[in-house]
Structures are given as C-alpha cells and as structure tokens.
Amino acid sequence: MKRSYFKSRLFLQYMLSYLIILLVxxxxxxxxxxxxxxSNLRTEIERAHLNQLDQARTxxxxxxxxLSEIASRISYDNRLTSYRVHDAYYSSEAINALGQYKATSSIIGEAFLYFHGDDRIYSTAGMSSLEVFSQRYNFHNWSPQALKQDLNQMKFPTMRPADLVMRNESLEQSLLAYMVPITPNSPNPHGTLLYLIDESEFRGLISSILGNYQGLTYVFDNKGHVLTAxxxxxxLSTADTQQLFAQPGGIHSQRLNGKTHSVVSVKSELNGWTYVTAMESSQFFSSVSHIRSVILFIFVIVLAAGAIIALMLALRQYFPISDLADFASTKADRLNPGSGGGSASDELAHIRRVLLDSSLKADRQEPYARNHYLLMLLKYGDAKMLPPDLMDAFHIRFDRSRYMVLVIEWEEDYALQEQDDDLAPVSSLVSELTEREFPELSAAVHAVELPEPGRLALIVGFDQAATLTQDEQVQSIVAAIRQSPDEQPPLTLTLGVGTVYDNPDHLNQSYIEACSAFESRLSTGPGSTSYFTQLNDAEDKAFWLPASxxxxxxxxxxxxxxxxxxxxIGESFVYLQSSGASLPLMRCMCFDILNVMLKAASELGITHVNRDIPPLSAFSSLEELENSFLSLASRICSQVESNAKTEELTLMDRIITYIDEHYGDHSLSLESISHEYAISPSHFSRSFKEKFGLNFTQYVWQKREEEVKRQLETTSDPLKDIIQRVGYQDTPNFIRKFKKETGLTPGQYRKQHAESSGAVLADEDLDYD
Structure with a gap:
C-alpha cells in the first residue's frame, strides 16, 4: 500500500510542497x-440569540x-358598567368581577378601571379618588395631571416606559403602566383599563427565555422609547440607544461605547415593539481561548519535527482524496464495466467525474421551479412576474409576436414506462417538448407539466410567416408537435388548441380556451385535435349564444x-346586445348563460349559490343582470379556490401519514408516492415543500434519523441491521450523513447514551466508527 502512495504524482506533490514551504x-x-x-461560534451564538429573542417576543x-382580551371582556361585562360600578348596591359585585379578571393573568400587578370624566378610579381593592390614587402611586415621570389627561384621552393601547413609583411613601417599585381604552378598537372609547405591571415580572418573561445570556437587553415601543432594559x-448613551432602535430586524455588528457589539433585533407585528440584545464581540474570541494553546503547541511540534511532520501531513491530506478516488473508480466501473477504474495517478480526474455527475443531479431540480412559474403564468397571465435573470436561467423567452396554448394528453401507461429518473420522471415526450424549436415555422415551445397525470400544457410562441395565413401556420405547428421522432412506440395524442394572442400576458385566456377545446374531445374522440376557434362551426343552430x-x-x-x-361574461352580453333579438328571446339566451354557470357549480359540488339567485324578471337592464352574473361567478371561483386549497391540504395530510407509516421501505420515493396518489411529481414536490417547509428527501431523512436514534438508545441491535430496518441500504453513506447532522457517529451516539444511562456497550457497536 505504501508503494502505491509513492507511485501517485498527487501524493508526491503534496509531500514536496510541505517540505519546501512548511511554514507558509x-x-x-x-x-x-x-x-x-x-466565526462559527459567533454565528451559532448569534443565531441562538435570534431564535431566543424571537421566542421572547412571541x-x-x-x-x-x-391583556387586550381581558379589556374586551371587561368592556362587555354588565357587572362593570358605569352604572353598576357607581351604584352602592352593585359596586361590591363590580369590584369582585374586576378581581376575577385580574386573577386570569399572572403578569398583572394591579388593574384599575376608569370612566371618562369621572374623578374616581376603581381597582380590585375598591374605589378611590384620582387624588388618592396619585398619592398611593406616585410616579416619578408621570404627573397626576398627565395621568388624568391620559386616562381621559387614550384611544389606543399604550405601554408607558418603566417608571419608579413611590407607593404609600415607603415602598419604591419599578412599574410599567399599560393602558387599554374600552371598548377596544372603538373610535370613541368611554373608559380606560390601566394595568400596573412589575418591571421585574416583565423582564422575567424575557430573561426566562434568554437564559444565562450576558449582554444588554432592550425593549422599545414603536416610537423608540425604552420600555424596559x-x-x-x-x-449606553442616548445616541447609542437610539441606534439600537434604528437597526432593522436580524443580526448586525455595531459600535457601542467605543466597542464592537453583536446586535440582534426582532420587531413585533402585533404592537410594533422592538426587542434588541447586544453583546461585546470580544466575548466570542474569549470563548475559544483554549484553542490558541493547542495551535501554538502543534506549531512548535511541526517546527521541531520538520520532514517527518511534512510526510504525515502529506499522508493525511492524501487519505480522503484516496478514498474519494476509490469511490470514483467504483462509480466508473459501475457505469462502464471493464474500464479498470484508471491508474493511481488519475485520482482528481475520477473525483471530477463524480462531482460533475452530482452537479447534473442538482440541475434536475431546476425543472420544478421552471414548471411552477409556467403554471402561474397559465393561471394569472402575468409574464413579468419572474425577474429577467431567472427567466434566462430557466431558458424562458417571450420574444415572439404571437402566443397560444395547447393542452395535450397521452396514454398514461406508456408515460409510466418512460419513468427512469429517480428524481423527477417524465415521459420522453415531456423531455422533447420542454424547450423545442421549430425554425421552419418560426416557433418555440415551452412545456408545462400539469397536476393531472399524463397531461401537458404547451406554450407556443411564433412569428407570423409571410407565406402562410395564421390559421395555416397554427395547423402546421400542431402537426409538427405531433411528429415525435424518438417515440417508440408512437403515442396517441389528444390536443386542444386555444386562441392566438399577440401578448404573453393573455396566455391565461388561451389556456382556458385550450381546456375548453380539449373538453370537446368527447365529440371528436381520442387522438383528435380540437381548435377553440372552430367550436362554433359545428354548433347546433338551436343555440343562440356561441358554443365557444x-x-x-x-x-x-x-x-x-x-x-x-x-x-x-362580458363577451356574452356584448353578443346579446348586438344580436337584435326580441326581449323574450334575449331572456332565453340569458337562461343559457345562467344554466352554464349553475351546471358548472353543480358539477363542482357548489350548491349554496342557487339560493341567492333572483329571477331574471327582477332585473330592469342587461347591465344589472351582467353585474349579477359577475357576482355569481366571483362566488363560484372563490369557492373553487378554497376547495382546491382544502383538497390539497387534505391530500398532503394523507400523504404525510403514508410516509410516516412507510419511511422504513427503501423503495419509498417521490415517484412512488406520486404514482400512489395519481399526481405529477413536480406538483407533489412543490406542494409538499410549501406545506411542510422542507422537501420530501429532507423529511424522510429526519424520520429515519429519529428512528435510528431511538433504536440506538433502546436496543442493542447491530448498527447495520438498524440502518437497513429504516430503509437505508448504504450504511457508510448513512454514517457520514448522521455525523454531519449530529456531530457524532452512530456508535459514538450510542456510547454517549449508554454512559449516561449506565448500559453496557457491545464491541460491534464501534465497528463503523
């Protein structure tokens, strides 16, 4: 083995480099x-502080x-009306009721109820005049006159900064005063609910979450006043304090008192308060001071050892590359049997080949984002919703003068035979039409995979040919799309063709028309092409409105x-107005429109709209009737959107249950689930990430990792058996990924848990470490 190292040019270069320039x-x-x-320690601490501060804000x-909810309940409590509070008979009941509300929140030190224009204020201890109240609670920065004015004029919930309060001329306490007008959110409140909150109690809420945090902590109101600190x-000086308030949310570096501080800031969307922590940056470096001694010790040893250390470093550098080269050779042998894997001096070439393969797999994620954008374009018709740089990255161009949409369907069985990619399988037809050019027709095609299996939408852009009419050019493009040179066997395609527009922003119109033409295939049969512009040619003359x-x-x-x-709908009424039909005939034509809308609602399971439809005789003009139809259409479309979201959420819930039950199956994949629930892989991938915040692969890995941890803690089974039971067949790869996620190998994890629980660790548990 040693001889093989010295035959490697890469290893010799490492060793020679360390010998020549050891010190550099x-x-x-x-x-x-x-x-x-x-830097890593600082980043981890700052992220932890940000999460803790956000939790404190929550x-x-x-x-x-x-507190606002308590104020709302008090404002509607008959026991706490002005009449009852002032009445000698009911006042005790009102005081008890106020005490009950105070007891519902542990943060309230005392609660006071004040009615505008009154010279008395009420608390859980009873009634007192404002003068007596000011003597009992003597605020340093809140005069009795300002207190009375605020109580009478307060229209929005307001928290006053913490203030020292002299209570009964003997006890000084720092309190926060939170005033909520009652009734809340009313433009003309009739009273004010005053909460007194102990500042230590308020700070305790934040400190209990921040833990042993050593640094500055501030809470600002929406005007920059320090509520508590x-x-x-x-x-800090006033200027430095205001700089803290002015910082946007997130993690920042700022000089305070002449020293660099790490500042973390979050802002509440509820009341506009800003929560800020600041810690000296020098504390991060003091936390790693022990690393300095280790580095200096290693430095001295390297200087003393010289050539021996150079050789050891060269070997150490070469070991991972040698492993990667072996892995690359294995890959090469698997892809090209009999290739021999290459010589020992070709390590980097083999590694480069594996990296290129990984890069190709990453590139296959791009179609998901591209398909999502095109789906949104078909729904909303806004071609400018994507920035130009992303459009270039997705190879999407709208540089033609004419645009239309085709809906195409093929036999599903054949499409499934073509699914050979583990990440996002599509049929060969999809691959061919994703970005297809027809130079002879000045046309380009973008394919969009629809949620329904075996169905595509094709966005076609073309320039008008000088030798063909527009209809002839459209028919030629459709014929060219039908010709798939690589189809084995040939497919039976059914197409619906929308109207041609001169702006890509109208693609949503063309898409709906293409779907309409596609739905008419029931009369033309599979394998046909239906043009939306030709639907009226075959319409029954008994119908007065165009079928299209x-x-x-x-x-x-x-x-x-x-x-x-x-x-x-507007087009329908324009046709009615220009038809010259008599009033009874026009009314019948209106029934056609209404019947279409009600039939569509019925097929969608929307029945509640029928009750809201007045008779057609109730309308005095076509404009009123058109507005009524538009209102009906709005309700139907809103319900369809709501139903679609509900159905998708329900489907995702069923899928997540299926994954939780089958994550131990090694064949579980994006494609197997897509086939199980009859949805396209790209649509499933997007919906899954939108709902759960992480992609399918990450979720399955987390489930498997959690189960492995549980079995490592509760069983003494061999590691290889545990890994295979959770559906992972590549044990070395699992160990590397497990260590990357947890910082420990599975054997080290089990050993750590065994030491803490006093269990005996089997020798075989260390085999993979």
Whole structure:
C-alpha cells in the first residue's frame, strides 16, 4: 500500500510542497482554524440569540394579547358598567368581577378601571379618588395631571416606559403602566383599563427565555422609547440607544461605547415593539481561548519535527482524496464495466467525474421551479412576474409576436414506462417538448407539466410567416408537435388548441380556451385535435349564444379563474346586445348563460349559490343582470379556490401519514408516492415543500434519523441491521450523513447514551466508527 502512495504524482506533490514551504501553509492554516472557530461560534451564538429573542417576543405578544382580551371582556361585562360600578348596591359585585379578571393573568400587578370624566378610579381593592390614587402611586415621570389627561384621552393601547413609583411613601417599585381604552378598537372609547405591571415580572418573561445570556437587553415601543432594559452593569448613551432602535430586524455588528457589539433585533407585528440584545464581540474570541494553546503547541511540534511532520501531513491530506478516488473508480466501473477504474495517478480526474455527475443531479431540480412559474403564468397571465435573470436561467423567452396554448394528453401507461429518473420522471415526450424549436415555422415551445397525470400544457410562441395565413401556420405547428421522432412506440395524442394572442400576458385566456377545446374531445374522440376557434362551426343552430363562449365560461369557472370569467361574461352580453333579438328571446339566451354557470357549480359540488339567485324578471337592464352574473361567478371561483386549497391540504395530510407509516421501505420515493396518489411529481414536490417547509428527501431523512436514534438508545441491535430496518441500504453513506447532522457517529451516539444511562456497550457497536 505504501508503494502505491509513492507511485501517485498527487501524493508526491503534496509531500514536496510541505517540505519546501512548511511554514507558509502552517501559519495560514493556524490563522484560518482560529478565525473559523471563532466565526462559527459567533454565528451559532448569534443565531441562538435570534431564535431566543424571537421566542421572547412571541411570549410577550401573547401576554399583551391576553391583556387586550381581558379589556374586551371587561368592556362587555354588565357587572362593570358605569352604572353598576357607581351604584352602592352593585359596586361590591363590580369590584369582585374586576378581581376575577385580574386573577386570569399572572403578569398583572394591579388593574384599575376608569370612566371618562369621572374623578374616581376603581381597582380590585375598591374605589378611590384620582387624588388618592396619585398619592398611593406616585410616579416619578408621570404627573397626576398627565395621568388624568391620559386616562381621559387614550384611544389606543399604550405601554408607558418603566417608571419608579413611590407607593404609600415607603415602598419604591419599578412599574410599567399599560393602558387599554374600552371598548377596544372603538373610535370613541368611554373608559380606560390601566394595568400596573412589575418591571421585574416583565423582564422575567424575557430573561426566562434568554437564559444565562450576558449582554444588554432592550425593549422599545414603536416610537423608540425604552420600555424596559437589562443593562448588566453597562450603560449606553442616548445616541447609542437610539441606534439600537434604528437597526432593522436580524443580526448586525455595531459600535457601542467605543466597542464592537453583536446586535440582534426582532420587531413585533402585533404592537410594533422592538426587542434588541447586544453583546461585546470580544466575548466570542474569549470563548475559544483554549484553542490558541493547542495551535501554538502543534506549531512548535511541526517546527521541531520538520520532514517527518511534512510526510504525515502529506499522508493525511492524501487519505480522503484516496478514498474519494476509490469511490470514483467504483462509480466508473459501475457505469462502464471493464474500464479498470484508471491508474493511481488519475485520482482528481475520477473525483471530477463524480462531482460533475452530482452537479447534473442538482440541475434536475431546476425543472420544478421552471414548471411552477409556467403554471402561474397559465393561471394569472402575468409574464413579468419572474425577474429577467431567472427567466434566462430557466431558458424562458417571450420574444415572439404571437402566443397560444395547447393542452395535450397521452396514454398514461406508456408515460409510466418512460419513468427512469429517480428524481423527477417524465415521459420522453415531456423531455422533447420542454424547450423545442421549430425554425421552419418560426416557433418555440415551452412545456408545462400539469397536476393531472399524463397531461401537458404547451406554450407556443411564433412569428407570423409571410407565406402562410395564421390559421395555416397554427395547423402546421400542431402537426409538427405531433411528429415525435424518438417515440417508440408512437403515442396517441389528444390536443386542444386555444386562441392566438399577440401578448404573453393573455396566455391565461388561451389556456382556458385550450381546456375548453380539449373538453370537446368527447365529440371528436381520442387522438383528435380540437381548435377553440372552430367550436362554433359545428354548433347546433338551436343555440343562440356561441358554443365557444359557453365552453370557455365553463372552463374558467371550473378552474376558479375569475380573471378569465369576467371578459367571457362580458363577451356574452356584448353578443346579446348586438344580436337584435326580441326581449323574450334575449331572456332565453340569458337562461343559457345562467344554466352554464349553475351546471358548472353543480358539477363542482357548489350548491349554496342557487339560493341567492333572483329571477331574471327582477332585473330592469342587461347591465344589472351582467353585474349579477359577475357576482355569481366571483362566488363560484372563490369557492373553487378554497376547495382546491382544502383538497390539497387534505391530500398532503394523507400523504404525510403514508410516509410516516412507510419511511422504513427503501423503495419509498417521490415517484412512488406520486404514482400512489395519481399526481405529477413536480406538483407533489412543490406542494409538499410549501406545506411542510422542507422537501420530501429532507423529511424522510429526519424520520429515519429519529428512528435510528431511538433504536440506538433502546436496543442493542447491530448498527447495520438498524440502518437497513429504516430503509437505508448504504450504511457508510448513512454514517457520514448522521455525523454531519449530529456531530457524532452512530456508535459514538450510542456510547454517549449508554454512559449516561449506565448500559453496557457491545464491541460491534464501534465497528463503523
């Protein structure tokens, strides 16, 4: 084995480099390790502080919402009306009721109820005049006159900064005063509910979450006033304090008192309060001071050892590359049997080949994002919703003068035979049409995979040919799309073709029309091509409104696309006004439109809209009737959108249950679940990440990792058996990923848990470490 090392040019280059310039890389590596350790520690601490501060903000928001809720309940409590509170007979009942509300929140030190224009204030201890109240609670920075004015004029919930209060001329206490007008959110409140909160209790909410945090902590109101602060013995100037308030949310570096501090800031959306912590940056470096001694010790040893250390470093550098080269050779043998894996001097070439393969797999994620954008384009028709740089990355161009949409369907069985990619399988037809050019027709095609299996939408852009009419050019493009040179066997394709528009922003219109034409295939049969512009040619003369308009209206309602339904209904009424029909005949034509809308709603399971439809005789003009139809269409489309979201959430819940039950199956994949629930892989991948915040692979890995941890803690089974039971067949790869996630190998994890629980560790548990 040693002889093979010295035959490697790469290993010899490493050893020679360390011998010649030993000090240069040593110094650089020393500095890099130290700075990297300090930087990583700082990043981890700052992220932890950000999460803790955000949790503290959530806790305080919940308490403030609790106080506002109490105020709302008090404002509607008959026992606490002005009449009852002032009445000698009912006043005791009112005082008891106020005490009951105070007891519902542990943060309230005392609660006072004040009615505008009154010279008395009420608390759980009874009634007192404002003058007596000011004597009992003597605020340093809140005069009795200002107190009375605030109680009478307060219209929005307001928290006053912490203030020292002299109570009964003997006890000084720092209190926060939170005033909530009652009734809350009323433009003309009739009273004010005053909460007195002990500042230590308020700070305790935050400190209990921040733990042993050593630094400055501030809470600002929406105007920059400091409500409370924990300065840990360090005081800031007013200018520095305002700089803290002015910082946007997140993690920042700022100089305070002439020293660099790490500042973490979050802002509440509930009341606009800003929560800020600041810690001296020097504390991060003091936390890694022990690393300095280790680095200096290694530096001295390297200087003394010289050539021996150079050889050891060369070997150490070469070991991972040698492993990667062996892995690359294995990959090469698997892809090209009999290739021999290459010589010992070709390590980097083999590694480069594996990296290129990994890069190709990463590139396959791009179609998900591209397909999502094109789906949104078909729904909303806004071609400018994607920035130009992303459009270039997705190879999407809208540089033609004409645009239309085709809906295409093929036999599902054949499409499933073509699924050979583990990440995002599509049929060969999808691959061919994803980005297809037809230079002879000045046309380009973008394919969009629809949620329904075995169905595509094709966005076609073309420039008008000088030798063909527009209809002839469209028919030629459709014929060219039908010709798939690599199809084995040939497919039976059914197409629906929408209207041609001169702007890509109208692609949603063309898509609905293509769906309408596609739905008419029931009359033409599979393998046919239906043109939306030709639907009227075959219409029954007993119908007065064009069949194309009614089909387009049906499709727009079924897909919940109100943007397309509006002009379609408008087109129907324009036709009515220009038809010259008599009033009875025009009324019958209106029944056609209404029947189409009600039939679409019925097919979608929407029945409640029928009750809200007045008779057609109730309308005095076509404009009123059109507005009524638009209102009906709006309700149907809104319900379709709501139903679609509900169905998708329900489907995702069923899928997540299926994953939780089958994550131990090694064949579990994105494609197997997509096939199980009859949805396209790209649609499933997008929906899963939108709902759960992480992709399918990450979720399955977490489930398997948690189960492995549980079995490592509760069983003495061999590691290899545990890993295979959770559906992972590549044991070395699992161990590497487990260590990357937890910082420990599975054997070390089990050993750590066994030591803490006093269990005996089997020798075989260390085999994989």
């Amino acid at each position: 890389p040593l110094v650089l590596l020393t500095v890099l390790i130290y700075q990297s350790a300090a 806790t305080v928001d919940a308490r403030m919402s609790e 924990n300065q840990q013995g360090e005081s 308009v009614l089909l387009k209206l049906t499709q727009s309602l079924k897909q919940g696309n109100f943007d397309v339904a509006v002009p379609t």
